[in-house]
Amino acid sequence: xxxxxxxxxxxxxxxxxxxGKTVTCVNLGIGLAREGKKVLLIDADPQGSLTISLGxxxxxxxxxxxxxxxxxxxxxxxxxxxxxxLHHEEGVDILPGNIELSGLEISLIGVISRETILxxxxxxxxxxxxxxxxxxxxxxxxxxxxxLASADSVLIPVQAAYLPVKGLQQLIKTIGRVKRQLNPELKxxxxxxxxxxxxxxxxxxxxxxxxxxxxxxxNVFAVEIPLSVRAAEISAEGSSIYExxxxxxxxxxxxxLIKEVIHHGR
Ligand code: ADP
Ligand code: MG
Numbered sequence: 064x065x066x067x068x069x070x071x072x073x074x075x076x077x078x079x080x081x082x083g084k085t086v087t088c089v090n091l092g093i094g095l096a097r098e099g100k101k102v103l104l105i106d107a108d109p110q111g112s113l114t115i116s117l118g119x120x121x122x123x124x125x126x127x128x129x130x131x132x133x134x135x136x137x138x139x140x141x142x143x144x145x146x147x148x149l150h151h152e153e154g155v156d157i158l159p160g161n162i163e164l165s166g167l168e169i170s171l172i173g174v175i176s177r178e179t180i181l182x183x184x185x186x187x188x189x190x191x192x193x194x195x196x197x198x199x200x201x202x203x204x205x206x207x208x209x210x211l212a213s214a215d216s217v218l219i220p221v222q223a224a225y226l227p228v229k230g231l232q233q234l235i236k237t238i239g240r241v242k243r244q245l246n247p248e249l250k251x252x253x254x255x256x257x258x259x260x261x262x263x264x265x266x267x268x269x270x271x272x273x274x275x276x277x278x279x280x281x282n283v284f285a286v287e288i289p290l291s292v293r294a295a296e297i298s299a300e301g302s303s304i305y306e307x308x309x310x311x312x313x314x315x316x317x318x319x320l321i322k323e324v325i326h327h328g329r
């Protein structure tokens with residue numbers, strides 16, 4: 064495929080659940096769309112949280128999803144990258160994910176090139192988009208490996224509420240392995256501190272520790288996403304933080320993140 068244009072594929076990954084991956088995907092994707100970029104969000108979590116967050120409450124009832132598209136590739140069938148794509152009113156496209164991804168992850172075990180099925184799908188989609196953002200599931204299993212093998216970079220949300228260092232090392236090791244064996248161009252977009260409660264010294268300590276441990280080798284985003292009830296509420300609203308609470312601190316932070324991400328790509 065030489066039709067790649069300038070599409071950037073960003074996997075949002077952390078094997079720990081509840082760190083803000085999905086909320087970051089929504090606001091990163093919609094924030095980029097607000098800057099005039101064409102964006103596809105891919106829900107690669109069997110829980111379908113991204114799909115639900117964008118206002119599609121029943122992903123498991125959907126006939127066509129990421130699992131269907133990947134199954135077609137496994138079976139050497141033609142895939143139409145527009146098939147099953149949903150549109151959100153704030154200007155992003157989404158390829159939904161649902162429970163069928165769990166079954167697919169198991170079927171992948173016996174498949175040739177099992178680590179690069181998603182990459183094949185994305186290679187067809189690249190020409191249509193400026194950004195493709197993949198919301199990963201909370202594990203380092205085959206679906207996440209597929210996402211890492213497809214991506215140009217990985218954005219790692221880290222919740223600033225506990226000592227995240229150990230889990231991060233495991234993730235960084237996996238990223239290194241994928242880079243060596245499957246995707247030599249893979250980069251780390253950055254570590255993003257999320258749910259930062261600036262009223263506590265504890266949050267500041269964690270920010271400092273992450274910065275000291277990693278910033279010499281990995282980008283740590285200057286912006287931190289604050290702890291915000293409004294940010295937590297967007298999933299139920301089906302909208303982005305820019306729509307739901309445009310003047311709040313979380314919207315402000317995500318806007319700053321968009322600037323950093325766009326700047327990186329230059
Ligand atoms: P993950 O996808 O990593 O599991 P989510 O994005 O689903 O994480 O976020 C985990 C929980 O934290 C959700 O209930 C979400 O609404 C909430 N949340 C996400 N970002 C924030 C934030 N900045 N402040 C407060 N709560 C947040
Ligand atoms: Mg999630």
